[in-house]
Amino acid sequence: MFRNCLALAIAGLSLGVSPVAMATAQGAQQGADAALPQPAAPVQQLVDDVDIPYQTFTLDNGLQVIVSPDDKAPVVAVSVWYHVGSKDEPKGKTGFAHLFEHLMFGGSENSNQSWFKPMQDIGATDMNGTTYFDRTNYFETVPRGALDTALFLESDRMGHLLPAVTQEKLDIQRGVVQNEKRQGDNQPGGLIDYEIYGTLFPEGHPYHHTTIGSMADLDAASLETVKDWFRNHYGPNNAVLVLAGDIDVPTAKTLVRKYFGDIPRGPQSHPAEASVPTLDAPVHRDFKDQVANTTVSRVWAIPGMTSEDAPALDLAASVLGGLASSRLDNQLVRDEKIAVSVSAGAQQFERVGLFQVNAVVKPGVDPQKVGQRVDRIIADFLKEGPTQAELTRAKTQTVAGTIRGLESVGGFGGKAVTLAQGAIYAGDPGYYKKQLRQKVALTPEQVRQTARKWLSRPVFSYTLSPGERGEYQEAASAVGKPAQIGAPSYYRAPLSSEHPLARKPAHFATPAERAASLRASVAPAPAPQGVDRSHLPEVGTIADLDFPTIERAKLSNGIPVVFAHRGGVPIVRVAMDFDAGAAADPAGKSGLQAFMVTLMDEGTDRYDSAQIAKAKENLGATISVGSNMDRSGVYMTALTPNLAPSLDLMADIVRNPAFRPSDVERVRDQQLARIASEAKQPVGIALRTLPPILYGDGHPYGVPFSGTGDPAVVSKLTPQEIAQFHNAWIRPEKARIYVVGDTTLDQVMPLLESSFGDWKGTGAVPKKDFAAGTPAAQNRVLLIDRPNSPQSLIFGGELLPVQGTDDILPLEQANDILGSSFLSRLNSDLREEKHWAYGVSGFINRVEKQVPYLIYAPVQANQTGPSIAAMTQDINQFLTEKGVTQAELQRTINGSIRELPGQFETAADVLNGLEANARFDRPDDYYETLASRLRALSADELDAAARKVIDTSKLTWVVIGDAASVKPQLEKLGLPVEVQGSAGAGTPE
Template sequence: MRLKLALSASVAALSLAGCATVPADKTATSAAIADAAVADTAPVSQEPADLAALTAQVDLPHEKFVLDNGLTVVTHTDRKAPVVALSVWYDVGSKHEPKGKTGFAHLFEHLMFNGTENAPADFFEYLRQIGATGTNGTTNADRTNYFETVPTGALETGLMLESDRMGYLLGAVTQEVLDNQRGVVQNEKRQGDNQPYGLLRYEIFENLFPKGHPYHHSTIGSMDDLNAATMDDVQTWFRDHYGPNNAVLVLSGDIDAATARPLVEKWFGDIPRGPEVVDPEVTIPTLPADKEVVTTDQISTTRIYRMWTTPGETDPESVPLQLAGAVLGGLSSSRLDDELVRNDPVATSVSAFQFGLEDAGAFIIQADVKPGVDPAEVASKLDAQIADFIAKGPTEDELLRAKTVTIAGVIRGLESVGGFGGKAPVLAEGELYHGNPAHLTTVLAQSAATTPAAVTAAMRKWLTRPVFKLVMNPGERTEGGENRGGAIVDPIASGTLGMEFYCQPTSRECDELAMGTMLQQVDRSTVPEPKALTGLDFPDIERTTLSNGMDVYFARRDAIPAVTVRVTFDAGYTADPMDGLGTQSVLLSLMDEGTATKSSSELAIAQERLGASINGFADADWTSFQLSALSPNLAPSLDLLAEYIRQPALAPADLERVRAQQLNRLSSELKSPNSIASRALAPLVFGDHPYAIPSSGRGNKDVVEGLTRTDLLAFHNTWLRPDNAKVFVVGDTTLREVTALLERTFGDWQAPPQPLPTKNFDVAIPDPEPRVVLIDRPNSPQSVITAARVLNLKGTDDTVLARAANEAFGGNFLSRINMNLRETKGWSYGVRSSVSSGTDRLAMFISAPVQADRTADSLAELRKDLTEFTTTKGVTAQELQGIVNSNVRELPGQFETSGGVLAGLVNIVKYGRDDTYYEDLADRYRAITAAELDQIARSEFVESDLVFVVVGDKDVVAPQLEALDLPLEIREAE
């Protein structure tokens, strides 16, 4: 169970930088109890969480200062790990772009990673060498940000790099760099457009915001504008928008203001102010009348949208609208879930949310039509539910649950000092948008105080205006995204582009009268080396065994008042019979739909009141059930987890709803180019081995259609049993306390008399049959190239050398194949290779989404790169240094959060490692030689054994592939 935020594939397409539940059948529930043969538990009553106590847990103490050049600096101290998060936010996004310059803000996000005048190599090289984690940059309509988390001893290195791209970039932006990154961005656009719902981003903003509005065009921009960008254009854009007075720098972690200030002044103080940026005026437009657009896309079922423009994040009404979205279609117990998915199942999934930008937003409601149901009926019922909710508003209890889930999520997110959602970005956004780094605490206080009347008033004000209705039907696209994303905006409405001049003395001649006197500059001739770095201190692993034999593994982390519990079973998708693929995936979904005593809605409500979240998931080897709980509510939350695992209802009526949802998800999987490739590749290389299955675990349509409650109950009782389970706990508790709670909730669970089941991995891997299998997906602007070879390694072996060698070839941004196809050729947004995870046989996989007209060229380059890597051009000294430095220095950052610790703890047990495995890993990497990496690459990464699967437009791609010296097989998509 979780709050369904704007993170689904369709919603993620809104910006660049949720499953619903169904009802439990009360009649069938009693049968489930009788059949399950599990012990009763005595649950603790689930009382609503204390909002005041929860809100009081959110504290963002900070210090703020401003340099003479206008740079605003915020520091926050968090000493739990020897790392510091750097986050630089520039007040420039796509809303600042005038006509003819769409996509510039995002293009610069890319350019600013490609080296500077004093640090000319790719920035990922420098950051990798110092062990940075969570490195990235994003762009949206309002801002551009860059962030990384570095070891404390490497802080000055990070500051030098961030200051250099702020003040000393343009001398490194050559025509070659511009042309290359233009190609990369255009392939990013093609990759996004190529996905199901990939054109949604254009439909929303182009229809809700009129031509001429700063939010009308997409952040990715238009192909024509990107093609037209000249060196003069990009230099002027940079000078006008990336000055220190238009930026916020946040340092969060093992740092304080007294230490930070002299370092920030040293590296940023000599950068002159830039022009004062004038933000465009942004209004909240209202459609003149209801508007409806009907499109087709390569999707599995009709999706219906209802949308309105709304206030942005800087408006107080944004908070009640966010809570309205949670109650209406965000919570698992939401109104729309109850009425359209559970009680009257005309939809397979629903959601509602407030999508907020800085100055305006959009309230978006969507429903996926259940196959066989008339979309007009769903639309009518959806509209009726919306109207009823606007008229009556939320109940006190609904609103309380929405607040509790929201605040609990914030608490969990703030454990990290950086990344996408930790303290540094929260502080930066607060300062940039509100002039208050701790603005989040204001939002939470407002949320806690929001009344049902306030939510109802906000909805009546904004959701009774004319609505934009979008209907997306399955079918072939009538147009792609090549000609979309542009804007019609007058230049004077978008700030300072072309109005002022800003120069750097080290890269070009300056007009001294215009620049004034330059400040004393720091020596930038070399990038500072990291100072003494603190090694990893992985938490002690404590162990115990419950009275029924269940092993418990515990690590204490008390940075936030939360505990995570994971119960794992040695099952996984390989426990599915080969003629029953998809069984476990359906079971996991059905277990969300209620227990012996609670319907699906009641189960969701119980979690929401506690600020807890329970979900089940699996990989090839293990099946897991994870609880995220607030420490004060751990006891009742564990009661819910035990009931969830031990006493699922598996009600027949719920099964039919889950079956429809699973078939819809499976159909969606068969529309995604990446999923199509993955489903085809695994059986080609693994043959009859258990790993020759779709990695998603969703299985096959005929199996899902034929599954019965008896099948699912048999799987549950066979595999999910206490003698097949392990319990992992990380968080703000003690082993003694959690053991007592686990003993009460799981200790009386006894194993059945039948022996433990086993999985047969003793299956021969077929000899490689090198060839290219082309799967036709018409009208694809990109082709997805995948390849694989099974290795002579198991996951329980020592895999350090194989994974290290893969890093050089394709395992990180700086790898051979990514630098070739992305950074040199500009044919792809990103290419990678990986060594799989699993307890049995591992495989090497390559994934390369490339522009369609370069499919064969790209495949040839991949083969060439691998051949050279395993023959004449082995691992270089620079690559080896990067592999060693990054893997050694990033360890403290890798385990900064309890989630990282939990992952490490699980891996230690799953793969049979020593408790000190991660602490010893640094010395293991320091001892690696290039010769060792070359040896394992030459024995395992055999190019002549690769099997390729290409998903693309046959008419475009087949003629290219026929010219290669590999057998070609053409298939239609499933």
Template sequence: MIRSALSLATAGLLLTVSSAALAHAQTPPASAKRDAAPLSQLVADVDIPHQGFTLPNGLRVIVAPDHKAPVVAVSVWYHVGSKDEPAGKTGFAHLFEHLMFGGSENSDQSWFTPMQSIGATDLNGTTYFDRTNYFETVPRGALDTALFLESDRMGHLLGAVTKPKLDVQRGVVQNEKRQGDNQPGGLIDYDVYATLFPEGHPYHHTTIGSMADLDAASLETVKGWFRDHYGPNNAVLVLAGDIDLPAAKTLVTKYFGDIPRGPQSHPAEADVPTLSAPVHKDFKDQVANTTIARLWAVPGMLSKDAPALDLTASVLGGLASSRLDNMLVRDEKLAVSVSAGFEEFERVGVFEVKAVVKPGVDPETVGKRVDAIIADLISKGPTEAELQRAKTDDVANTIRGLESVGGFSGKAVTLAQGAVYANDPAYYKERLASEVALTPGEVQQVAQKWLSRPVFSYTLSPGERSGDYEEASGVGAGAATGSAPSYYRAPLAGEHPMAKKPAHLATPMERAASDAAETAPQAAGAGGGVDRSKLPEVGEIADLDFPDVEHATLSNGIPVVFAQRTGVPVVRVAVDFDAGAAADPRDALGTQSFMLSLLDEGTTHLNAVQIAEEQERLGATISASGNMDRTGVYLSALTPNLAPSLGLLADVVRNPAFRPADVDRVRAQQLASIAEETKNPTGIALRTLPPLLYGDKHPYGVPFRGTGDPAVVARLTAADLKGFHGKWLRPDNAMIFVVGDAKLSDVMPLLEKSFGDWKVSGAKPVKNFDAKLPAQTNRVLLVNRPNSPQSLIFGGEVMPIQGTDSIEPLMQANDVLGGSFLSRLNHDLRETKHWAYGVQGFIYRVENQVPYMIYAPVQADQTGPSIAAMDEDMKAFLGSKGVTDTELKRTISGAILELPGQFETAADVLGGLESNARYNRPDNYYETLASRYRSMTATQLDAAARKAIDPSKITWVVIGDAAKVKPQLDALNIPVETTGMPGASDE
């Protein structure tokens, strides 16, 4: 189902209730079956050419040349994770991952300081049950620097690991644990793993570990963990991108060759346990809707049964056309959402089925239906058609993921995973071949074998939380540093979301935080033939060569913007409309997102199930999302299936049916989504702050997630939705962007057939931005969320600038103030005071009046002081302590050098084209940035920031426990108003 992207950077979904100028739906009737390329042809496209070698010290190296962009992904995987932790040392693997960002003997400074300077993108590190990995994508000319740093922390680390660093990172990890625990339902994973895997089983405890064990971690035990597990013989290094094997051998030997072997690590063995009898638990928490779940421990990723378990999950609840979706959500309307998944670990796996119960429905009834649907699949197996769609969907997603050289799912990750777990970098091919060869009978046998065993079931329902937060004892730094929540996302512990996406793709939260320790002077040292007294000089790095942009126009006047990007057989298409959340009627907020959610729930030719099945059969994905100003309907299509995929896209865009039954079903889903937002701190903040900044009559004065007002959603009719669609989604209000493995001459006839005859009558709609803004004053609105161990601070003001202005100096100034991990705000609250895991100030670039916003989750007992500290930091930066020469050099260098990595994929380029159109920029805009950055001075950056940002005009929204927080806020000597959580009575 199309679900609007609800991140802050893509918030806003189209809406208007009037029905002027309805567009004519004149697409050729969609056939029930469109020709699709055979699965065998798609499987043949899944390929990563690579070579490898092993150093004498045991380091395995894999090289995957990919010369589409002048960047190289560096990925280092250590074969150790939380399953390998002995009793009393839970959380150690994750803790050590954090420590390795804190500097090494010959670069004793934050890992991110040199990484930002060399323009690293997709920079991160994660820990899970079976491995710890570190990765970054760097310009080819900076590869020496990246390899120097990776080798220095592999072979020259312990001299730089000190007690103060350990205490800082211990506190960070404990804060990360608090962040995850504080989320609605955040305590359940502890019960899941403790129930499925008995005491003493390597997977019994979660990766984040326990507060007590983290408190007990001493400097010597931590160093012992490194000595035992982090030798080169327990690691795999992958280089993917603009490099070949001879160059890789020379560089890797130079930087890693002198590192001695370590003890051979032996990853813990583990059997798949079976419960002796079914187990059921009831949980309560601050959730809006009841969830029921079914879980089993199953075999891991190398099992011969893993491919069949994966397909079983897809058929059951993974596909948009899954059985649970069709039966529970679409037909019987018992649930608002369902899912099924197979999470694969090295030794074991977890098979999970979930259903969010529709409000007013008995959870026990839903549970019985889930059990019956599972039993039917076990008894009869999947159909051939279901299996074919599941296979095609998986192959298509694999192809899309392999376009990136690095990151979380690119070539480097795929090869490293195979090498670490299966001792075969090309294991992905074996796995895919096994999967596509499976028959319905074979899948049925595996499902029966594993899912007919005793189940662990639970129900999570609204109420007072079951269970308590585990707190630090005060022995370690956690008690002193407090609760500084990370951007925690189970199950990956220890993510450092420093990865810099292009500004048009990254959300403020994704760019907000990463991990490192305090900056310290660089230490001299020696290692083999490498001069480790200084970082290598960065080689020549050419400025960005953005793909050539071509323009065309359909016969009905729709502009087409095209750029070619080869590498994988995928074409991405965006049909953009000048609408966005700003098009929402002031008295009918939520119409836009409601309408968008219905686009793929039925056209005049196909119903919801048929649309879902067509996408899966073609290996295509259709989605809708928007920002404040624009709304887009997006297609990702496999090149061999582009023609039928475009036909399906056109049908979805042009001919939505808005059948009453579908409207009622999606209405329940949207109301449930709104209810969940009002329980989540970030959701509350995004609903609360914008109307305070802009007023309720301004187009931007709407909740940023676009889901709207529940009272409005409850009363909207099919006619309202059709009227809004006709008013805003029309050909004279559209642009089409195409990027991928094709030629414009091949694409235009297909677009003409799908969209060229689309006609419209009546006047084009116009958004009105004349509403007067409220006075911008310093004030606090405290939203009382009792029993919160942390507070979410979300502040903002409307700046005297437009998004279409040239604001590059302001953006670079904010990189220093709040826009990066190394920024003043983040360094103060996280690195110096240890009150927050990540703080970010960001420019939310809408087309008209642009807001400056600050996102700061902080420990509850430092809420007021955190606001005071940020205010002081901003005033100092905007006063006498502006951008320093060091900060200027770092931010400008990084901004220039990261450009090639920002536009590696077709999706990146597509976003760039859309941004150029949105802000009225020329096609070569991104190619001019390097020279513009080089001309910037600290004086220019300071002037831009001082003109735009005024701390005395910031409105602060604080979501936290009023009993703990209100006295701290009163001490700030600014007006404070207290309100209850949305939907609750004020306290």
């Protein structure tokens, strides 16, 4: 069915608010908004101060190198970007770019082993590789003393890869990638991306297919074709290498020429050109999937990231649905209450992009009505444009988000990503600065005109509603003859964790640094000397962690303050933790705490929900409220110049939430929708199902670990109950404040005293009751039927005779070998050897009281039973005749010690460390003494720690999958098997 959504919106004017009423409301709102906290630093000043010093040079073989010194931590980010992605794949070879990325981790000629083995040994952090439409990148952050090793390995796989690429490795990684595809496809709505790209970009367009590829093309990938992909695209002349962190330019020149200089230039890659297509007419489609709530969406193809229109489209998306104070939020969620959530975003690639608007419909509301209101709001925006106030908030949020990312040198974001993106896509590592300046200079009319230019074109609209999807197209190599899917043949999975990430530049330059003009290109240096590739370089000196000095103080009402200085960027992070959490819920009131914390920033005695959102955006601050099983907290990141007004706003949220009935009803709908969504997602089902089985109904931890609670409880909670819970648990006697960032304790204490020092609690101080016992462990399988699932999610668990506050360092190190690292026994078996899974993990969920050991394993459906059998065997062998080897011990201990500097690079990392010390009753010097304690551990101690507490005969397995195909496999395990419906309830078979 075809229809013009904007025309329908205009026809449905009766659904809107009258212009007179709207103008009156806007006038009243503007008067109320005048009292909101005001920023101390204008947005233009913030932009002027943002900078990333760097130098560039190019080797004779064409490798472009960018060096950005930053000595705040003794680590260096190494990031290699190849200018090739899935848009460059020829017909019939979709998924090759991403498949090849996986092969790059399988070893090279002179280090023919898993990439992760030497990387773990040297203590690499923020380590991964990603592929998207336009690029493939590989990155790791390593201690300065291990930089030679990282450069050896990166250069070896750039120049000496193919001798190590075998048919066996190709088959293994093909299976891993196909399970990555299944994992994405298995999510509710996981097939929608195929429709979006397949509709907006015609057959033959480089962006017509998604990055993961089709099952058929992945099956057809031959060894020689894969090798040709490397030969044609992976030469140094098609790459950019960024070194960011504790390194100077002369050293970088010497090392890069040593390791990369002898790699020959390859064929010049020519990234595919692509224009922005326009639909001939509006397109609408209706889809069904195992979703909890209906979503209405509008999508347009737009220009790419270097287009002059990109900054305006990004701001338009923020004003429409990106900001918490956006028009869609205010009108559809807050005012009319016909949607439970909305969003808008401009996702920009190299050549093209997507502008998408989504609204999740409130249950019981006609989706067509919501779609018409979305269209009308968009039409009004195209007619009137943003206000200056809206645009200022959007600009401030953009710049503040950039500054918040200035600390990190590498990883998925950070300085290295920012510089590499600019170099790859715009030929300018400093392109981020140009984008910020362009964005801040835009006027409301310029944004309106640009939005109208692109969003007045025919739209692709769709509705995704609850229902059953068709059969799944399987891989021929996995199950023989592929099944047919009730969808177009070009369906390909979206990437899960491998989408491009937001830019996060990682250095805040002083005026003197900027005046130094480090951006000058550096002349080529002498020819490289040869490198001995017969062995890995020796790791240099890596000093033990020097954790920031911890200072302590108390407010006049007794609230403890824990402080650590972390300079380099003008931000301050504040956390206010309360001894509450989901475990504080009274018996029969599961979800009360979570509902309460969700409501805290939805309205106070001074401000309503929209005003709080505007205030945060004006200040460039983030203030969020959240919780885990043991703690509730309010978390703020503020720009240093705006710290005082940001703290004032945070204090109002903490101390004076209003819990207005209208807000309670609106947020109740959102919370119930969230719970319903959890009950449709495999991980959500598992987190709601297993903990009550392990702990029992009467235990504080015997509730869904998501914390969202029981929908029957949430649907009946009253404002009075919520306010009483807040007064009882969110109080100064249960509070502790942590501050890390660009300030001093002397400077911040008066601000904290002003905000919180006069706060007093009332009534008795409650305590959590952990007296309830736990049920006897049952080694059984609970199968939750989820028809047509291409994967089964296996979620196993048992309670350990261990408290979270115990010293469990030996157990944690043992589990690093068994389950928690990439090289763990469980992941190595199911992913790297059997390739039945994209990733498997066994982990200790460290709550404060009795901890569970949990196993997470999404596996291909036809290997569900064998996967449980294999994991059980792996664990039993680890606990008996195949304990920790000396090689595993050395690798995990070396890695755990050497990665500590990278683990505490940022203020957020330090803040998390401070909170963990308090939560688990650890001394202030815990992290600084950790290295010596790790060195003293032996293989026997690790074996003893694991064997004392882990017992496979006590594991309960929850399996979420298609019962028709999975149950016969499970029955072969010799364990009791119980089947329930997909919502976790129903009559057992």
